[in-house]
Amino acid sequence: MKTEEQLDELISALSKERSPQRDLWPGLEQALQNTPQLRPENSAPQTDKVVPLRTPQPARVSWARGAFAGAIAASLLMTAILLPQLHNASGPVAPARVVASASDPEDAGNSWLTQAVASRVQVLDDMLPRLSHMEFVPEGFGNWQQQLGIWMSASEQLEDALRQQPNNRQLQRQYQTLQRQNAQYLQRLLMLSQA
Amino acid sequence: MHLMNTTPLTGLLLAALLAPASAWAEKQSINVTRTVSADESVEIEVMRGDVIIVGVKNKVFHVEGQLDEKAEGFELESSGGHTVFRVKMPRRVSSGWGSSDEGSQLSIEVPEGAHVEFEGVNANVRVTGIEGGTEITTVNGGIEARKLAGPVSLETVNGRIDSRSNKGYLTLSTVNGRIIDESDADSLEMESVNGSVSSRSTSREIEVSTVNGRAQLTLDGTERLEFSTVNGEIEVLLSGSKSPYIEGSSVSGSIGLTLPDITNARVSIEASAGGSIDNGLTDDPVMKAKYGPMRNLEFIMGDGKGRIDLQTVSGDLSVKR
Numbered sequence: 001m002k003t004e005e006q007l008d009e010l011i012s013a014l015s016k017e018r019s020p021q022r023d024l025w026p027g028l029e030q031a032l033q034n035t036p037q038l039r040p041e042n043s044a045p046q047t048d049k050v051v052p053l054r055t056p057q058p059a060r061v062s063w064a065r066g067a068f069a070g071a072i073a074a075s076l077l078m079t080a081i082l083l084p085q086l087h088n089a090s091g092p093v094a095p096a097r098v099v100a101s102a103s104d105p106e107d108a109g110n111s112w113l114t115q116a117v118a119s120r121v122q123v124l125d126d127m128l129p130r131l132s133h134m135e136f137v138p139e140g141f142g143n144w145q146q147q148l149g150i151w152m153s154a155s156e157q158l159e160d161a162l163r164q165q166p167n168n169r170q171l172q173r174q175y176q177t178l179q180r181q182n183a184q185y186l187q188r189l190l191m192l193s194q195a
Numbered sequence: 196m197h198l199m200n201t202t203p204l205t206g207l208l209l210a211a212l213l214a215p216a217s218a219w220a221e222k223q224s225i226n227v228t229r230t231v232s233a234d235e236s237v238e239i240e241v242m243r244g245d246v247i248i249v250g251v252k253n254k255v256f257h258v259e260g261q262l263d264e265k266a267e268g269f270e271l272e273s274s275g276g277h278t279v280f281r282v283k284m285p286r287r288v289s290s291g292w293g294s295s296d297e298g299s300q301l302s303i304e305v306p307e308g309a310h311v312e313f314e315g316v317n318a319n320v321r322v323t324g325i326e327g328g329t330e331i332t333t334v335n336g337g338i339e340a341r342k343l344a345g346p347v348s349l350e351t352v353n354g355r356i357d358s359r360s361n362k363g364y365l366t367l368s369t370v371n372g373r374i375i376d377e378s379d380a381d382s383l384e385m386e387s388v389n390g391s392v393s394s395r396s397t398s399r400e401i402e403v404s405t406v407n408g409r410a411q412l413t414l415d416g417t418e419r420l421e422f423s424t425v426n427g428e429i430e431v432l433l434s435g436s437k438s439p440y441i442e443g444s445s446v447s448g449s450i451g452l453t454l455p456d457i458t459n460a461r462v463s464i465e466a467s468a469g470g471s472i473d474n475g476l477t478d479d480p481v482m483k484a485k486y487g488p489m490r491n492l493e494f495i496m497g498d499g500k501g502r503i504d505l506q507t508v509s510g511d512l513s514v515k516r
Contacts, residue, residue: 016335042361068411084237097214131494135287138287138288138316139288139316140242140316140334140335141241141316146204147352147353147370149372150370150371150388150389151388151473153389154389154406154407154425157406157407157425157426157446158406158425158447161425161446161508164446164468164508165444165446165467165508166465166508168423168444170389170404170421170423170442170443170444171241171423171444173404173423174386174404174406174423177368177404177405178388179387181350181352181368181370182389184332184350185334185352188334192288192365
């Protein structure tokens, strides 16, 4: 049995700091953003909301997203069309237009991501009818909704990553690659379904 | 029944099948040859089946084998240095009526200096000996490529890519499949979403990206290496390079760099939120930010000519000799 003195020695030898087992900053950031700044005096007391701390998730294949698959398809297709406008001819990833208007590199990266995401959301309604009115699902594309779920999940992971590393040009390039792959897939799907 | 197409080179060759569709339960044979240029541009479209494409010394385009049992014939158009071969499929080839042994079984010869573009859906492709450039795209099928040169792009969604002895400018891309590469390309680019990537390469320039897939790279003499992953693990052994330029990033995936021959480099490694750094190259310590979880490591080896720049959010980074 250890004496109290020995225990004190062991305690004093312990590290004064303890690191979290996972990345807590995204969750803190989200919690801060969701925290109301002002609360009306007469309002009912609010229960503190538990904000789940985000950790990078593996690819999720969710059939529940099937209803949105057409919209996803549409957005990704257009993203692939619009994304090239964000980079100049000398390199595949430099967001030329954004860089020109943003002096802070981090702002430039954030703007790049905002535009990239917005460009696919923007056309969602336009493309949805095409996918929802496919005459038939061609052979080889029976799992197209699942496939879109995979791309969607990967895109979300990259978007999360780019929010944390907005100027990471490798991630930007990876994001573009994903949209291109997805766009090509969808183009073939639509082409064969209306052949 | 044996289909032999005899129309002129410049004409559209459509083997219109006069029999009703019900008569096409069996595969139809094909055996056609056209004389083409040594650097012919060739487009091939085969929706289903197994296709072998071989570069040969003769200036010919030759197709032999059996057409898809659902095929309505084929198109072969060849003029002005451009050849198009397409297996004609019915307007509706719906999902759900296919099995692995269905589809075309074709062997195609092209001049070794040709540039070949192939498109398929449920098609497995084996391609070899083409030096004028190759682009293979399929959706649910594997790609096996040997002894290619020029710009080479191999892309599948749900299939394995097996690339060996290829040169030139090589791009390998899959979503869920696996990439296996043993190449001597001038440059090598590999992209995967969920599939794993493994490469043994002497390419000077290499770029690798995955989202969740694992990458294992055994490299010799590579001068420029860029890689990124979100959740995947990346392991690199780079020998024969004294002053490499290496840039890598991950979100939560781990990165391990083994550099037995490195002598000159400016090294910058950063873990921004919870990741760890292990320095096995020098005795320089990892610095921890006074506030927040950031850690970083910076030092210069030799004359600092090379560059190692690694970033992670919450992954583990290690460098060693």
